[in-house]
Amino acid sequence: MTEPAQSAPATDASLLDAVREQAHAGLPATIADLSRLVRIPSVSWPAFDQSQVQRSAEAVVELATSTGLFDDVRIVRSAESGGADDADSATGEPSLGQPAVLATRGARDGRPTVMLYAHHDVQPQGDDALWETPPFEPTLRGERLYGRGAADDKAGVVTHIAALRVLRAVLGDDPDLGIVLFVEGEEEAGSRSFATFLREQHDALAADVIIVADSDNWSTEVPAITATLRGNVTFKLTVSTLEHASHSGMFGGAAPDAMIPMARLLASFHAPDGQPAVEGLRSYDGPVPERSTDQLAAEAAFLPGVQPVGTGPVLGRMWYQPSITVTGMDIPSVANASNTLLPTVSARVSVRVAPGQSAREAFDAIDRHVRSNVPFGAHVTISDLDTGDGFLVDTRGWAVQEARTAMREGWGAEPVEQGIGGSIPFVSDLAQQFPDAQILITGVEDPDTRAHSPNESLHLGVLHRGITAEAILLVRLALRDQG
Numbered sequence: 001m002t003e004p005a006q007s008a009p010a011t012d013a014s015l016l017d018a019v020r021e022q023a024h025a026g027l028p029a030t031i032a033d034l035s036r037l038v039r040i041p042s043v044s045w046p047a048f049d050q051s052q053v054q055r056s057a058e059a060v061v062e063l064a065t066s067t068g069l070f071d072d073v074r075i076v077r078s079a080e081s082g083g084a085d086d087a088d089s090a091t092g093e094p095s096l097g098q099p100a101v102l103a104t105r106g107a108r109d110g111r112p113t114v115m116l117y118a119h120h121d122v123q124p125q126g127d128d129a130l131w132e133t134p135p136f137e138p139t140l141r142g143e144r145l146y147g148r149g150a151a152d153d154k155a156g157v158v159t160h161i162a163a164l165r166v167l168r169a170v171l172g173d174d175p176d177l178g179i180v181l182f183v184e185g186e187e188e189a190g191s192r193s194f195a196t197f198l199r200e201q202h203d204a205l206a207a208d209v210i211i212v213a214d215s216d217n218w219s220t221e222v223p224a225i226t227a228t229l230r231g232n233v234t235f236k237l238t239v240s241t242l243e244h245a246s247h248s249g250m251f252g253g254a255a256p257d258a259m260i261p262m263a264r265l266l267a268s269f270h271a272p273d274g275q276p277a278v279e280g281l282r283s284y285d286g287p288v289p290e291r292s293t294d295q296l297a298a299e300a301a302f303l304p305g306v307q308p309v310g311t312g313p314v315l316g317r318m319w320y321q322p323s324i325t326v327t328g329m330d331i332p333s334v335a336n337a338s339n340t341l342l343p344t345v346s347a348r349v350s351v352r353v354a355p356g357q358s359a360r361e362a363f364d365a366i367d368r369h370v371r372s373n374v375p376f377g378a379h380v381t382i383s384d385l386d387t388g389d390g391f392l393v394d395t396r397g398w399a400v401q402e403a404r405t406a407m408r409e410g411w412g413a414e415p416v417e418q419g420i421g422g423s424i425p426f427v428s429d430l431a432q433q434f435p436d437a438q439i440l441i442t443g444v445e446d447p448d449t450r451a452h453s454p455n456e457s458l459h460l461g462v463l464h465r466g467i468t469a470e471a472i473l474l475v476r477l478a479l480r481d482q483g
């Protein structure tokens, strides 16, 4: 066995020059397109003005049409909203999913088809007082463009548009590459009709390579390919010992309250060093860049003297190992505490699952652990279960090698393969619907982007390099012989 090549052969020098020139020349128009999108407050949460999401979809249709590359451009809504609470309260009719933009052109002559994914909806602006500039008025300060959605993910939308314009300028208006542009309108509301939408539009969306532009980079100078995502399992854990509360002075010492078995059960989830101790929860084994525990302590704002938990490299703990956290409990408040033995208590448990292990398998392991570790014969129930699978890119695939070359040429720096400790559930939906597609998770965010927070911003140098790299990748795919 030989090691897989680290990257594909370099791009032809004159093509590369042409791409770089066009990417640079198109930048002012792209920033203007982005500014126009940011001015539309397309918050997809049900409590917000949904006509703005429609307006922003219409603006994306205009952008897609302007590339001159698509046979068909339209707004599509899933027939199902995916959320039971989403029915129209006036008519009782189930409402439709949010407007997505779908633009397609067919592949020819054995060339691959690429799907370009981004989303045009945004998070609410949150507390206006915390914004230094108006959230829906794009504002340039230094090298950064500020505004809600300026990065997440309207920058992803315009990166695809700009890269397509470069492709057309370099290879002409009739390339053999198949292209699907899919710009979702409800990612920030949980992509609730996403799986249904993928099934309904399966044939229109089918692609060999999927480029998701909704993630971040290692720094403003170094690109990243997001290669792993953790999955998640959350549930409500209830422990009960008594049919009703009793006086703790009368019965304490002989009758078990529910809190002590709950505490012991929760404590059993970890070894003394903080490493998860649930048999059957797996870890992924992969290399990680160096990060010191001091840097971790600074970034996560540890109090003085507090030690990190877990074992192994710091980033490996956050990217490749499972973690178990208790994020809430239903118990009497301290102010309302009376001298009684608590008959029942509940906790919300949040588990991050290592990439490569299914959320269902991880849940089964935790379920077994809970049932065999609860003391005093206390009754346990698990309810409100929510699971999302993680994701593991096969980085030996040819599309990753192509992307690595394109990023090196577009950024002038070797890309870092990174994991994400959080979950992007729609990525596993994509992988499930299109098991043969190679999925590349990229984006134009950087560590200072503050997506979802006040003062969200996009670094314009990252935008420029991201567009250049994606355009190089599209040109390479357009010239790639599948046979």
Ligand SMILES: [Zn+2]
Pocket (backbone or CB within 6 Å): 119, 152, 153, 187, 214
């Ligand atoms: Zn996003």
